[in-house]
Amino acid sequence: MTDAMPTMMTSAGGDKxxxxxxxxxxxxxxxLRRGRRHGGLLLGASILLVIVVAALxxxxxxxxxxxxxxxxxxxxxxxxxxxxTWDHVLGTDxxxxxYFSRLLFGARISLLIxxxxxxxSGTIGTLLGICAGYFGGRVDAALSYVITTRLALPVVLVALxxxxxxxxxxxxxxxxxxxxxxxxxxxxxxxxxxQIARADYVAAAQAIGCSTSRILFSEILPNxxxxxxxxxxxEMAHAILLEAALSFLGLGVQPPLPSWGLxxxxxxxxxxxxxxxxxxxxxxxxxLVLAINLVGDGVRDVTAPENRT
Amino acid sequence: MLAYTMQRLIVALSVAxxxxxxxxxxxxxxxxxxxxxxGPESTPAQVEQIRHxxxxxxPLVVQYLDWLWKxxxxxxxxxxxxxxxxxxxIASRIGVTLTLGAISLLLSLVVAVPLGVLAAVYNGTIIDRxxxxxxxxGQAIPTFCLGLGLIIVFSVxxxxxxxxxxxxxKHFILPSIALGWYAVPAVMRLSRNGMLEVLSADxxxxxxxxxxxxxxxxxxxxxxxxxxxVVALAAVQFGFMLxxxxxxxxxxxMHGLGYLAWEAIARNDFPVVQAVVLILAxxxxxxxxxxxxxxxxxxxxxxxx
Numbered sequence: 001m002t003d004a005m006p007t008m009m010t011s012a013g014g015d016k017x018x019x020x021x022x023x024x025x026x027x028x029x030x031x032l033r034r035g036r037r038h039g040g041l042l043l044g045a046s047i048l049l050v051i052v053v054a055a056l057x058x059x060x061x062x063x064x065x066x067x068x069x070x071x072x073x074x075x076x077x078x079x080x081x082x083x084x085t086w087d088h089v090l091g092t093d094x095x096x097x098x099y100f101s102r103l104l105f106g107a108r109i110s111l112l113i114x115x116x117x118x119x120x121s122g123t124i125g126t127l128l129g130i131c132a133g134y135f136g137g138r139v140d141a142a143l144s145y146v147i148t149t150r151l152a153l154p155v156v157l158v159a160l161x162x163x164x165x166x167x168x169x170x171x172x173x174x175x176x177x178x179x180x181x182x183x184x185x186x187x188x189x190x191x192x193x194x195q196i197a198r199a200d201y202v203a204a205a206q207a208i209g210c211s212t213s214r215i216l217f218s219e220i221l222p223n224x225x226x227x228x229x230x231x232x233x234x235e236m237a238h239a240i241l242l243e244a245a246l247s248f249l250g251l252g253v254q255p256p257l258p259s260w261g262l263x264x265x266x267x268x269x270x271x272x273x274x275x276x277x278x279x280x281x282x283x284x285x286x287x288l289v290l291a292i293n294l295v296g297d298g299v300r301d302v303t304a305p306e307n308r309t
Numbered sequence: 310m311l312a313y314t315m316q317r318l319i320v321a322l323s324v325a326x327x328x329x330x331x332x333x334x335x336x337x338x339x340x341x342x343x344x345x346x347x348g349p350e351s352t353p354a355q356v357e358q359i360r361h362x363x364x365x366x367x368p369l370v371v372q373y374l375d376w377l378w379k380x381x382x383x384x385x386x387x388x389x390x391x392x393x394x395x396x397x398x399i400a401s402r403i404g405v406t407l408t409l410g411a412i413s414l415l416l417s418l419v420v421a422v423p424l425g426v427l428a429a430v431y432n433g434t435i436i437d438r439x440x441x442x443x444x445x446x447g448q449a450i451p452t453f454c455l456g457l458g459l460i461i462v463f464s465v466x467x468x469x470x471x472x473x474x475x476x477x478x479k480h481f482i483l484p485s486i487a488l489g490w491y492a493v494p495a496v497m498r499l500s501r502n503g504m505l506e507v508l509s510a511d512x513x514x515x516x517x518x519x520x521x522x523x524x525x526x527x528x529x530x531x532x533x534x535x536x537x538x539v540v541a542l543a544a545v546q547f548g549f550m551l552x553x554x555x556x557x558x559x560x561x562x563m564h565g566l567g568y569l570a571w572e573a574i575a576r577n578d579f580p581v582v583q584a585v586v587l588i589l590a591x592x593x594x595x596x597x598x599x600x601x602x603x604x605x606x607x608x609x610x611x612x613x614x
Contacts, residue, residue: 040445145320153332160571160574161570161574241451275461282454282457285451286454293448
């Protein structure tokens with residue numbers, strides 16, 4: 001297995017050795033085989049899997065209704081605290097809502113924000129980048145200008161102002177972030193497309209008269225997908241962090257939704273006596289973002305070893 | 310050099326102009342400002358009166374040109390909420406944000422560049438791996454969580470530093486760490502990669518072969534070239550910090566530009582929000598322009614390309 005590796009690597013790199021071709025394997029099988037040995041990717045994927053399963057199964061796992069208030073049981077500390085109880089493993093908040101249940105349902109919000117934001121921003125950024133990279137010339141100049149302008153806008157501030165105007169809600173935050181965070185997609189797709197726009201298979205597709213949209217989406221897009229997946233994971237993490245920041249500032253997701261950023265904001269007034277109230281959602285947030293970033297870095301290492309940083 | 314500078318200047322000015330259009334129309338198109346000012350309980354007649362009073366019944370283009378004409382003369386009108394002109398509000402707040410941004414940038418550079426150089430010099434060793442792990446974990450910690458964590462440890466538990474405010478230098482320590490933290494991973498990775506690239510260059514091998522001391526090779530021959538892209542990144546990061554300081558200022562109740570923007574957004578105070586967006590974006594454009602010029606000055610390949 002390990003002996004076969006160098007041959008595999010060189011053939012994937014393009015300069016084919018003259019000895020027997022390596023056994024054919026699907027790219028995905030290759031990915032899995034190399035990914036199995038990448039510690040960071042495995043760690044990230046495992047944490048992410050736990051969070052995704054917890055989010056999907058939240059109604060089954062959650063011991064309490066995340067919205068059910070119980071004023072008789074306010075501010076119960078978590079289980080590691082001497083006054084903690086097993087009934088509320090991570091304690092309760094100022095309205096007596098079970099913190100663990102809220103954390104589980106909060107994972108759904110973070111993941112939803114991450115996925116939908118990236119779906120919107122990825123579409124916009126990829127379209128802009130692929131067109132700029134393929135057509136070049138004036139199209140490139142115009143689109144690069146759009147990208148530069150977008151980069152000049154202070155994201156947090158513009159997101160806050162727009163989210164406030166849309167009237168802070170889950171949908172509002174997703175739309176605002178989706179329309180804002182396409183810059184890195186555009187920058188990366190643009191340069192990736194530039195690199196392969198002169199490739200032989202693109203020239204061949206042009207020669208046999210393929211339509212431009214076919215060339216863009218069937219010839220170029222699949223070949224820049226690796227870079228796109230990496231950007232998508234990093235931007236997902238970015239979107240989740242921004243949502244938490246917006247909700248923390250009170251202009252993102254609105255109560256009583258259990259957004260982690262909102263939980264941290266609500267815990268802020270109790271941080272002197274109950275620091276766990278911000279600690280618990282903050283640690284969850286760090287783990288989610290860390291897992292997504294590890295997966296992104298891992299995918300980059302595994303799919304394109306030459307781009308390793 | 311002059312031709313290059315002029316070319317970058319024209320781009321910078323046109324981007325600043327486009328940003329002003331975006332800053333203006335973004336707030337005007339995403340909702341009816343008159344209704345927002347008047348509040349939800351107002352009658353249609355009151356809304357109409359406010360629309361007229363603030364000149365919101367004029368065509369948007371006229372409103373924009375009027376706003377831009379005044380803006381380039383540093384007149385951003387009056388705040389709806391604060392009983393003051395926008396310019397004097399900003400003038401009284403911008404110092405805190407600029408100070409915070411400058412200290413944060415300095416702090417992140419002082420940590421990140423040596424760490425990146427160290428990781429590159431000891432490439433592949435445990436030091437390198439530790440530095441990279443640090444950058445991955447660092448990236449995952451949201452600035453406001455770090456800020457709150459620092460407050461809990463250093464202000465609440467140890468009682469070394471104040472919780473909030475911006476009156477003495479002590480107030481700036483924790484916020485600067487929290488804000489500067491954000492830039493460390495990016496700067497570290499860039500200085501590491503730049504250093505790795507330079508260290509594998511032929512002239513470094515030559516210098517080593519001649520018997521130049523390792524420290525001289527690293528600091529005199531290599532670092533000077535590896536640092537060039539970091540200059541550009543530092544400028545960009547400073548722009549991000551000014552924009553991102555809104556969160557840190559909120560956490561530490563520092564009355565800077567970000568805090569002003571936060572208060573203004575929550576109260577639909579559009580003149581203030583527009584002005585802050587425009588000023589921060591213009592600062593960013595100016596910084597990237599300076600970085601481009603500085604880069605071209607440091608690296609002739611850029612200006613001659």
